[in-house]
Amino acid sequence: MTTSDLTEKPYAVEMLGIRRHFPGVDALKGVDFKVKAGEIHGLAGENGAGKSTLMKILAGAEHKDSGRILLKGQEVEISQPADALAHGISTVYQETSLAPHLSVAENLFLGRWPKRAGTVVDWRRLVKDAQAVLDRIGIDLPLRTPVNRLTIAQQQLAEIARALSHDASVLILDEPTSALADSEVSALFSVLRDLKRQGMSVILISHELDEFLELCDRISVMRDGQLVGERAASETNVVELVRMMVGRTLTEMYPKISVPIGDELLRVEGLRVRGRSRPVSFSVRAGEIVGFAGLLGAGRTSLMQAIVGAVPIDGGKVYVRGKAVRAHSPDHAIRSGIGYLTDDRRRTGLAGVLGVRSNLTLASLPQLSRSGVIKRRKETQVASDMVEALRIVTPSLNQPVALLSGGNQQKTVLGRWLVADVDVLILDQPTRGIDVGAKLEIYHIINNLAKAGKALVLVSDYLPELLGMSDRVIVMREGGTIAEFSREEATQEAILLAASGHPPRANGHEETGENYYKTTEITKGAMS
């Protein structure tokens, strides 16, 4: 589809002169935002640029102070979520809003279950209707499985299916891919392209600019509550988008520096995560960054949690500086010098109601206390130094971290491990769901850690990041390691092939051969 085709089409959504003032900040300063029917429209911008607020206004979840909303040329009043749904606007938010104990089918029609004689739920029809919805949008999900047994990716798809089960003509997706592995992203994309072909307008909020370029027809960029520009995806590139987002030029996204590689700091020998039969062995040396790639469910996070003793194992040993970690528990791992930055800061990283200071020093309390009493002055000193060094934007050290922005939250959990001064740091999705500026800051911190002679393990679903930062990349599949690439050998194609069961010079699995094409397809997009 080319841009000239698009110009012929009418606008499905026009938001004109939208303003929204929050105490202390003009979140939206008169934004004009237009989306055509049958297009996928990307909405880019750093955290706090106002894109989520704009979309919440369209979805009826937030009020506008002034401005007009037109749907197919007709002015409409959207003051609550039900209004938006009635006008065919469905939203999928970042956080899942599914009922975890109910089945997929029940969730698809939550509150609208087909009834028999007006009272009893007609289960057979429910499943049939649900299957019809899934068929229509081309998603495959186990309908009778409770949602909490699905992977995050499947939950995301269920969420989208639910949004589409209302007869939607406009679909808003707020960072749908932040929790997905590449193959799942490509599956999601093909669903979205189908929807576009059916004439639907899809609005996509994302931090992954490559995704925008691959998927979207047009991209609008917001900065500081204003729309700074709109581009056809075919006529722009990452560099231009980033410049529009941050207001300056960015020539290199991954500032990898080379540092001398030292002694072996971490050695993992035959570690077997309980319930996974394959033993895993690898080692990381001082100054080295070892990347871990794999599809979702390949077992990377379980392995990392096993290394720090947070999940049970069936065997194997972990050594730091040649000495075995004494017992299998997180406190012993940390005492031996291994830190683990979790993949989900809200669920397993932050103590949300506690202040920035308490969060920063949480893994270092023994060093910051004498006979169990916290040395308050030292703690404050250490914490404020870290706030300054990582430039965590917070009004005070006592500010509950739940109130910080995503990037500052991430810097706080990362800062916790810098304060703890561990020898080995495992970073699980360290830049997930944070804006470009904060990502860059995190890359700089990772570089400095390498330079300081730490051994680093980097787990990421985002291949350009993994390739950009790692000295070596280990690929996992089905709980075991399947391939390893040096920095020179590592390409997105090779990693994706290995991750889907086609390691170099090894027999691939026939049944996964189909993935080959899917994964290479998205690679091209990501590389362009």
Added chain:
Amino acid sequence: MSTVGTQPEGEQERGAGSIGLKPEGRMPAGAVVAPGTEQSEGAQLARRLGAEVQGRAWLRRGLEQFGLALFVFALGVFLSLYSPYFLTGVNMSAVFVTMSFIAIIAVGQLMVIITAGIDLSVSSIVALSGVLSAYLVVYEHTGIALGMLIGVLSGGAVGVINGVLITQVKLPPFIATLATLSAILGVTELMVNGQPVGAPPAFDVLGAGKLGPVPWAIIVMVLVAVAGWFILARTTLGRCIYAIGSNYQAARLSGIAVNRVLMTVYVVQGLLAGLSGVIVASRVLTGDPAAGTNYNLDAIAAVVIGGGSLFGGEGTVFGAMVGALLMELISNGSDLLNISTFWQDVILGVVIVVAIAYDQVRRRALARR
């Protein structure tokens, strides 16, 4: 702590500051983005906004803690105006002694609640420790001090059972302590066949005895409160208690020995409930298996009224003490104003609803940011 890392140019900076982003103008030659410009107007805006939020947070926190204290003070003034008897030394002493029964338990319950747990077994512990100490003194002639000590320790033993059920058997605290609530009450009644044990007059030392003009019960309460404040506000144990309640997984993955901390908390709660039980028995010179029935919910109410959150991670000893005092004033004031005990229960219920509803509103406002 001071060797976190080095600067890119090899410069050493002080302390933990050294590993982070380089300050402006110190980028290595290869760097392509000047980090000084990274945090644009947006960041400044966020900072300004944050300062504003913080300013209001201070006001809010002040209102929360001192607002309640102010209300309690106003209630005291009101009572002193309506009843000439209220401000007398005898009545004041009685108010604070009675308050101490709840307040001592509330300090332990506060710690439990901050870990996002709950201990429902305290009323049975109060019964057990009171009955056991009176029983030992009367029938085993252990002497008053030893009898009381064993009474207190029996509470700690129940705390151990609670802790094991919660950390090892992995029962939810509500279920584990509901079970011990029932079982321990049964054990207590079996021990004395359900009958109260009368204690000799000398047994009243903790409940009615005084140090100079001040009843021992009040001194014990103040010591417990100060110790509780110190643990929660100043020690690593206290910090771990808050962290576990705020986010159990985050605490565990940060190397906190969560089971040991939880065990400690439930044992402390058991010991404090045991202490309270002994004081109650000493006050009435009776080890009564029916004592302490109300203490469970009263202590939880004191914590919650004082700003403790049942979701964990929040609560202060000061708040819990003010909460306990408020409840005692409602009870004492109702007596003085001839309001029936039935109405007292209703009033207490209303106060709890108001306190929790306020907490919910506050929480929602926080979540909306």
